[in-house]
Amino acid sequence: MSETTLKPIKEGKVREIYDNGDSLIMVATDRISCFDVILKNTIRKKGTVLTQMSRFWFDLTSDILPNHMISTDVNDMPEFFHQERFDGNSMMCRKLNMLPVECIVRGYITGSGWASYQKDGTVCGIRLPEGLKESDKLPEPIYTPSTKAEIGDHDENISYEQSIEHLEKCFPGKGEEYASKLRDYTIALYKKCADYALEKGIIIADTKFEFGLDENGNIVLGDEMLTPDSSRFWPADGYEPGHSQPSFDKQFARDWLKANPDNDWTLPDEIVEKTIEKYLQAYEMLTGKKL
Numbered sequence: 001m002s003e004t005t006l007k008p009i010k011e012g013k014v015r016e017i018y019d020n021g022d023s024l025i026m027v028a029t030d031r032i033s034c035f036d037v038i039l040k041n042t043i044r045k046k047g048t049v050l051t052q053m054s055r056f057w058f059d060l061t062s063d064i065l066p067n068h069m070i071s072t073d074v075n076d077m078p079e080f081f082h083q084e085r086f087d088g089n090s091m092m093c094r095k096l097n098m099l100p101v102e103c104i105v106r107g108y109i110t111g112s113g114w115a116s117y118q119k120d121g122t123v124c125g126i127r128l129p130e131g132l133k134e135s136d137k138l139p140e141p142i143y144t145p146s147t148k149a150e151i152g153d154h155d156e157n158i159s160y161e162q163s164i165e166h167l168e169k170c171f172p173g174k175g176e177e178y179a180s181k182l183r184d185y186t187i188a189l190y191k192k193c194a195d196y197a198l199e200k201g202i203i204i205a206d207t208k209f210e211f212g213l214d215e216n217g218n219i220v221l222g223d224e225m226l227t228p229d230s231s232r233f234w235p236a237d238g239y240e241p242g243h244s245q246p247s248f249d250k251q252f253a254r255d256w257l258k259a260n261p262d263n264d265w266t267l268p269d270e271i272v273e274k275t276i277e278k279y280l281q282a283y284e285m286l287t288g289k290k291l
């Protein structure tokens with residue numbers, strides 16, 4: 001054990017964030033949330049799978065824009081992190097001044113987007129062609145930004161024009177430039193990665209990116225990237241519009257919880273094992289490597 005014990009500056013449902021001077025250390029734990037509740041079980045290796053997946057996507061897309069990743073090797077981090085529980089699931093990142101917009105992109109129609117389309121034919125104010133079925137692929141991916149809500153509140157969808165105003169308020173004179181860059185980067189990242197994933201048998205139905213500014217004012221990709229926690233992953237095998245699709249990673253857990261309403265948010269070992277297998281499978285399909 002190291003002498004100094006560090007405390008996270010932020011403890012989210014699934015991730016812990018440590019301040020390391022100029023950098024941050026983001027630790028993905030093995031916790032899992034279903035229906036917005038943290039289950040009592042942990043999913044062994046889930047944190048490592050998610051961190052290594054982000055790392056893979058950051059490497060794949062560094063030609064589009066720079067990202068915040070510095071290292072996933074604990075030997076590059078302070079001694080406190082030289083513990084088994086941080087090995088593989090920690091990422092040292094450049095500290096950014098985060099832009100206050102959640103950059104959501106949707107390539108398929110599902111979830112709240114599907115509900116909204118059924119009501120009035122639009123998703124976040126964007127009119128879509130008639131006759132789409134649930135889970136259909138959209139003719140082109142759409143950018144549907146939202147503002148980050150205070151803890152406990154729901155994020156609020158905003159139009160592209162509102163994202164300009166929102167950014168302009170925080171960064172006078174820069175609203176239009178930042179808003180258009182965020183939109184263009186978001187679409188470019190999604191297209192490249194969704195095409196790649198589809199070849200490997202995984203549909204990325206939608207996802208969310210977060211960007212920030214570095215010390216020179218350049219836009220840098222931050223946060224986690226294209227993990228099953230920030231995205232909807234569906235198996236391409238068996239994909240069929242007209243109904244909802246199984247989630248790649250949480251399907252066994254969700255199905256079991258629904259079938260066992262008196263579950264107390266605890267999964268049986270067998271479901272935990274199956275869920276672990278799904279995370280490992282997603283990682284292997286996407287990267288072509290064993291963890």
Ligand SMILES: Nc1ncnc2c1ncn2[C@@H]1O[C@H](COP(=O)(O)OP(=O)(O)O)[C@@H](O)[C@H]1O
Binds near residue numbers: 010011093094098
């Ligand atoms: N490179 C970075 N520099 C500073 N903050 C970052 C960076 N990358 C991500 N963040 C921020 O760190 C936080 C991660 O917290 P998270 O556990 O995802 O909870 P939540 O999204 O609910 O705030 C987010 O507020 C995110 O915007």
Ligand SMILES: [Mg+2]
């Ligand atoms: Mg987050």
